[in-house]
Amino acid sequence: MAKIILASGSPRRKEIFDSLGFDYKVVVPSIDESSVQGETPSELVARLSAEKAADAVAKIGGKLPVVASDTVVQYGDRILGKPKNPKEAFDMLRLLSGCGHTVHTGLTVAFAGDVLTETVSTHVYFRELSDREILFYVESGEPMDKAGSYGIQSLASVFVKRIDGDYFAVVGLPVCRMTEMLSSFGINTEDLRRD
Numbered sequence: 001m002a003k004i005i006l007a008s009g010s011p012r013r014k015e016i017f018d019s020l021g022f023d024y025k026v027v028v029p030s031i032d033e034s035s036v037q038g039e040t041p042s043e044l045v046a047r048l049s050a051e052k053a054a055d056a057v058a059k060i061g062g063k064l065p066v067v068a069s070d071t072v073v074q075y076g077d078r079i080l081g082k083p084k085n086p087k088e089a090f091d092m093l094r095l096l097s098g099c100g101h102t103v104h105t106g107l108t109v110a111f112a113g114d115v116l117t118e119t120v121s122t123h124v125y126f127r128e129l130s131d132r133e134i135l136f137y138v139e140s141g142e143p144m145d146k147a148g149s150y151g152i153q154s155l156a157s158v159f160v161k162r163i164d165g166d167y168f169a170v171v172g173l174p175v176c177r178m179t180e181m182l183s184s185f186g187i188n189t190e191d192l193r194r195d
Helices: 011-019 041-060 086-096 131-139 155-159 167-171 175-184
Strands: 004-007 024-026 066-075 078-080 100-111 114-126 160-164
Touching: 004 011, 004 041, 011 167, 041 066, 041 100, 041 114, 066 086, 078 086, 086 131, 100 167, 100 175, 114 167, 114 175, 131 155, 155 160, 167 175
Parallel strands: 004 024, 004 066
Antiparallel strands: 066 078, 066 100, 100 114, 114 160
16 A cells, blocks of 8 residues: 555656655646746745645545645746647747756645645756757657756756756755655655555
């Protein structure tokens, strides 16, 4: 039987849970991920992570801890979500080339009727990218299910000059903060591992 619920369909978050050795069950939330007028990027991801957690709790009950997360990329005043098509992915990456941007990841931990939600923000800086590099990356298909059209942990790692903040928050799940939040519920990550 699982010891923790991951309220996410993200392959990256599953990979993180696998790397931690967690005995977990995935519950894919079904929520409307549209932003609300006047909502800041950090408010958006906090709200969406909380709604994902609540959806998972409603589906499976509150006997196990639930972890949910949501990530967006902010460039200036713009929120960059997942691209709708290859051209949009190309345009997003051209926009981010040679610039800094902020990745906001909302994180919610719910257990036994209590809920904690926080946002972790990390600054990411890209080097200058050629159109050829961007096109190659877009043609790989990798950007299509990722906020900001890139995944820091794989092919796009060569774009990243530096980051200020939590690497795992950019991947999509701030592991250290999650561990601290679970601990505030009296849950040790060692106890969530497969026997």
